[in-house]
Amino acid sequence: MSEAEIRFLLARMSMDDDHSSLKKLYIFFSTTLLNFAYSFVKSNEVAEEIVDDVFLRIWLNRAHATEIVNFKSYLYASVKNRSLNHLSNAYLRDVVQMEDIHVDIQDNAPNGEEQLYAADTMQIIEQAVNALPLQCHNVYKLVKNEGMKYKDVALHLNISIKTVEYHMGNALRSIAKNLAEESFSVYKISVDKISSN
Numbered sequence: 769m770s771e772a773e774i775r776f777l778l779a780r781m782s783m784d785d786d787h788s789s790l791k792k793l794y795i796f797f798s799t800t801l802l803n804f805a806y807s808f809v810k811s812n813e814v815a816e817e818i819v820d821d822v823f824l825r826i827w828l829n830r831a832h833a834t835e836i837v838n839f840k841s842y843l844y845a846s847v848k849n850r851s852l853n854h855l856s857n858a859y860l861r862d863v864v865q866m867e868d869i870h871v872d873i874q875d876n877a878p879n880g881e882e883q884l885y886a887a888d889t890m891q892i893i894e895q896a897v898n899a900l901p902l903q904c905h906n907v908y909k910l911v912k913n914e915g916m917k918y919k920d921v922a923l924h925l926n927i928s929i930k931t932v933e934y935h936m937g938n939a940l941r942s943i944a945k946n947l948a949e950e951s952f953s954v955y956k957i958s959v960d961k962i963s964s965n
Contacts, residue, residue, distance in 0.1 A: 769796045774793070774839050774840075775834070775839075777789040777790075777792055777793055778793075778833040778834050778836065778839065779833075781827075781833050782830050782831055782832070782833040782834045785830065787827075790823065790826065790827050790830070793823075793826075794823050797840070797843055798819055798823075801819045801822070801843060801844070801847050802815050802816060802819055803815075804844060804847055804848070805818045805819055805847050805850075805851050808848070808851035808852065808854075808855065809851050809854055809855065814854060815851075818847055818850045818851055818854065819847060821850060822843065822846045822847055822850065825846070855944065892946055893943055893946070895946065896942050896943045896945075896946040897909070897939065897943065899942070900938070900939055900942060903925075903927075903935060904935040904938050904939050905939075906925065907921055907925070907932055907935035907936060907939070908935070908936065910924065910925075911932075911936060918932045918933060918936075
């Protein structure tokens with residue numbers, strides 16, 4: 769779908785409340801957006817909810833739809849932000865497993881734009897990990913990068929399993945906090961472009 773076609777559909781949706789325009793945009797973008805969301809949340813059901821919510825919000829704010837400068841980038845940013853919010857909220861409800869925040873760039877982000885967003889997320893995670901205290905950083909790297917079990921990390925570092933759990937909890941909290949803060953910042957900028965309130 770060309771940029772001109774996208775602008776035309778956004779204009780019809782904005783001025784004429786044309787629901788069929790939204791449907792055409794959804795049909796065109798939904799498959800790649802679902803794959804992109806899945807690369808974060810690792811759940812088809814949650815990915816579908818995220819993508820549906822993005823399009824629902826576009827419809828609810830359709831009066832401002834033509835103000836979106838780059839619709840495709842806006843879609844990916846919105847999906848990314850909601851995916852990160854989901855992971856942050858999941859951590860607060862339960863302890864986030866590291867697999868939940870792994871982004872498989874090659875398998876699930878086939879084009880350059882998706883790779884850009886996924887790489888950006890991985891950079892945020894890496895920055896959070898690098899800012900951890902030394903022992904916490906070492907524990908995280910051994911568990912995540914080396915694939916070691918908690919008991920093996922405890923033996924390797926000569927600390928208790930409880931201490932390993934404590935450091936992993938701190939690492940996950942720090943990562944979730946950084947992801948949530950970055951998500952809120954980007955989301956606020958995106959929403960400000962299409963919403964007057």
